Amino acid sequence: MWVWFFKLGSPKWFYELSGKWLPWLIGAMVIFMTVGVVWGLVFLPPDYQQGFTSRILIVHVAVAGTSLAFFPLMFVAGTITLVWRMKLADMVAKHAAILGAWFSFITLATGSLWGSVMWGTWWEWTDSRLVSMLFQLFLLLGVISLRSALEDSDAAAKACALLSIVGCINVVIIKYSVEWWNTLHQVSSPVTTDASSPNGPEFWIATLIMIVAVYLFLSVSLILSTRNEILERERKAQWVQDLVLKS
Amino acid sequence: MLDAIQFSTWAEFFDMGGYGFNVWSVYALFAIFVAINLIFPWRKKQKIIRQLKRRMTLDAEIQSEDDSSGD
Numbered sequence: 001m002w003v004w005f006f007k008l009g010s011p012k013w014f015y016e017l018s019g020k021w022l023p024w025l026i027g028a029m030v031i032f033m034t035v036g037v038v039w040g041l042v043f044l045p046p047d048y049q050q051g052f053t054s055r056i057l058i059v060h061v062a063v064a065g066t067s068l069a070f071f072p073l074m075f076v077a078g079t080i081t082l083v084w085r086m087k088l089a090d091m092v093a094k095h096a097a098i099l100g101a102w103f104s105f106i107t108l109a110t111g112s113l114w115g116s117v118m119w120g121t122w123w124e125w126t127d128s129r130l131v132s133m134l135f136q137l138f139l140l141l142g143v144i145s146l147r148s149a150l151e152d153s154d155a156a157a158k159a160c161a162l163l164s165i166v167g168c169i170n171v172v173i174i175k176y177s178v179e180w181w182n183t184l185h186q187v188s189s190p191v192t193t194d195a196s197s198p199n200g201p202e203f204w205i206a207t208l209i210m211i212v213a214v215y216l217f218l219s220v221s222l223i224l225s226t227r228n229e230i231l232e233r234e235r236k237a238q239w240v241q242d243l244v245l246k247s
Numbered sequence: 248m249l250d251a252i253q254f255s256t257w258a259e260f261f262d263m264g265g266y267g268f269n270v271w272s273v274y275a276l277f278a279i280f281v282a283i284n285l286i287f288p289w290r291k292k293q294k295i296i297r298q299l300k301r302r303m304t305l306d307a308e309i310q311s312e313d314d315s316s317g318d
Contacts, residue, residue, distance in 0.1 A: 106277065113273050
């Protein structure tokens with residue numbers, strides 16, 4: 001177990017292993033994305049109250065749910081960086097912040113596009129779910145600018161690990177905001193096998209497919225960025241030079 | 248499967264029951280978001296490899312010049 005753990009920390013080992021995984025991850029991502037989007041745009045029946053705006057929700061729910069994974073991921077990566085001095089974890093944390101900011105922004109934008117017709121408003125400052133998600137976006141932008149200011153130093157890793165703790169607390173707040181404060185944003189719909197229910201199988205299976213598709217996309221994008229970072233940081237290493245000569 | 252398709256005409260498909268602008272904007276935004284976060288890292292990799300290659304050939308040239316002037 002520990003041998004495996006420390007091997008994974010070696011950039012060269014990760015680069016080779018992820019190179020083997022990538023084709024499979026990309027293949028699975030293309031399949032799930034295609035099924036999810038075609039199902040969402042062509043087959044998903046209109047909701048009895050929302051009409052076809054329910055088609056927005058399968059994208060919104062998948063991106064929003066996945067956006068909550070970034071701060072826990074950055075916290076784990078930050079801890080590994082600080083405790084075991086593993087550079088690879090720091091590279092993952094750096095690119096997770098950038099991708100996480102994208103996810104938070106898309107969550108807010110797709111939510112607004114749904115809310116503008118279903119709630120009659122693009123934005124509501126008194127809604128706890130909306131405001132805590134906006135806070136997550138600002139926290140991630142803070143982490144990104146902190147990193148670029150401190151230039152991948154030890155201080156940057158420490159400061160970002162600290163901000164990740166705040167981010168993780170905020171993730172809990174985002175998750176339970178709709179139960180703790182009763183405001184505009186609805187609670188999540190329970191999963192049911194009752195086909196006559198408005199959130200029956202055809203709706204939640206479509207959502208589930210989109211969630212898997214979005215997680216696969218997250219992995220592929222994060223692995224691609226991390227591999228670039230490895231090439232840049234290890235450019236003087238013999239294995240990188242061999243790799244460049246071969247390509 | 249075909250009778251599960253919710254539309255009979257293209258116009259209906261684009262209209263989305265009157266919510267066409269919102270539904271299509273969300274899917275367009277999603278497509279751009281996915282494309283950007285896959286294409287940019289991929290293009291960056293090509294750029295990094297190109298730069299490293301150029302630097303290595305440059306280093307090799309300097310090396311050979313040093314060798315020949317040393318004779």
